[in-house]
Amino acid sequence: MNRIGPILILEGANFSKVPNSRSLYLNCSEKVLIDTGAEEKVLKNVDREHGVQLILNTHYHPDHTLHNHLFKNISKLINPVEYVTSLTIEGVASVNGVFQEWGQEGVEKWKATLPDDWVRNLGEISGAYHYETEYKFGGIKVQFLHTPGHTSGFSCPYFPELGVVYTGDYDMTSFGPWYNGTDGDIEDFIESGKRLLTLDADTYITGHQKGIFSKQEFSKAMDRFLAKIEQRDELVTRYVQQGMNFDELTTVGIFYPKKSLKNTIIKTWERSGVRKHLNRLGYDVIGMDCQLVKLK
Ligand SMILES: [Zn+2]
Numbered sequence: 001m002n003r004i005g006p007i008l009i010l011e012g013a014n015f016s017k018v019p020n021s022r023s024l025y026l027n028c029s030e031k032v033l034i035d036t037g038a039e040e041k042v043l044k045n046v047d048r049e050h051g052v053q054l055i056l057n058t059h060y061h062p063d064h065t066l067h068n069h070l071f072k073n074i075s076k077l078i079n080p081v082e083y084v085t086s087l088t089i090e091g092v093a094s095v096n097g098v099f100q101e102w103g104q105e106g107v108e109k110w111k112a113t114l115p116d117d118w119v120r121n122l123g124e125i126s127g128a129y130h131y132e133t134e135y136k137f138g139g140i141k142v143q144f145l146h147t148p149g150h151t152s153g154f155s156c157p158y159f160p161e162l163g164v165v166y167t168g169d170y171d172m173t174s175f176g177p178w179y180n181g182t183d184g185d186i187e188d189f190i191e192s193g194k195r196l197l198t199l200d201a202d203t204y205i206t207g208h209q210k211g212i213f214s215k216q217e218f219s220k221a222m223d224r225f226l227a228k229i230e231q232r233d234e235l236v237t238r239y240v241q242q243g244m245n246f247d248e249l250t251t252v253g254i255f256y257p258k259k260s261l262k263n264t265i266i267k268t269w270e271r272s273g274v275r276k277h278l279n280r281l282g283y284d285v286i287g288m289d290c291q292l293v294k295l296k
Pocket of ligand 1: 169
């Protein structure tokens with residue numbers, strides 16, 4: 001287990017790849033867990049050894065709230081933008097793009113696939129913290145920066161005195177930025193990414209895969225990471241110029257490998273992601289045959 005001063009870095013299964021993620025634990029007089037995507041046995045060990053008194057979730061995605069349900073009868077707080085939405089399955093279906101892409105019928109089908117723990121993880125969240133406010137847990141100062149884009153409420157816990165920031169889904173993986181829910185926004189994603197580089201921090205901890213970056217490494221990785229957005233723009237433009245309509249465009253695999261598009265939720269995110277790029281490039285999807293019309 002890695003440790004930076006009083007912060008323990010708890011790894012998720014399978015190199016913290018989605019649907020797992022990395023958690024932080026503040027080992028001080030107040031026992032605080034930030035996100036719960038770490039491995040169950042790791043979290044149970046920490047709980048046994050030190051205890052957990054408070055959970056703070058950066059956002060509502062299931063890989064970051066994965067093990068909230070292991071901890072009973074404690075406060076679980078999320079960011080203020082997502083608190084109400086995350087409490088209901090209807091709310092989460094909407095921000096995931098399920099309603100946008102498939103309507104109410106799709107929402108009903110999707111609901112039937114959700115694991116009970118997943119529903120409990122969100123339903124048991126008890127309140128919201130404030131953005132940009134300095135909290136002090138047993139002497140550790142932390143601020144939850146509002147860094148929208150990945151989701152509209154996404155927050156990055158920043159420890160100014162330690163020079164550490166947990167960047168969650170600014171994960172610098174080769175997949176590139178994820179903003180595919182209806183609450184994701186490409187421009188915000190870019191702005192928030194740039195903001196992270198302005199922090200007085202030497203240590204950037206991502207939610208998935210590699211994990212710990214120096215500022216210099218993170219800055220270089222961010223250039224590559226954000227460049228994926230332009231590469232997606234170029235791909236979409238090329239296919240549109242070949243005459244593809246929206247439905248055809250969402251079968252080629254702009255974001256996800258083509259074969260994974262058989263999975264309904266992956267297909268949902270592919271579709272809503274492609275819509276965002278089309279809108280950014282000035283196109284709209286029109287009519288039953290999903291023809292593309294240039295607006296700008
Ligand atoms: Zn996420």
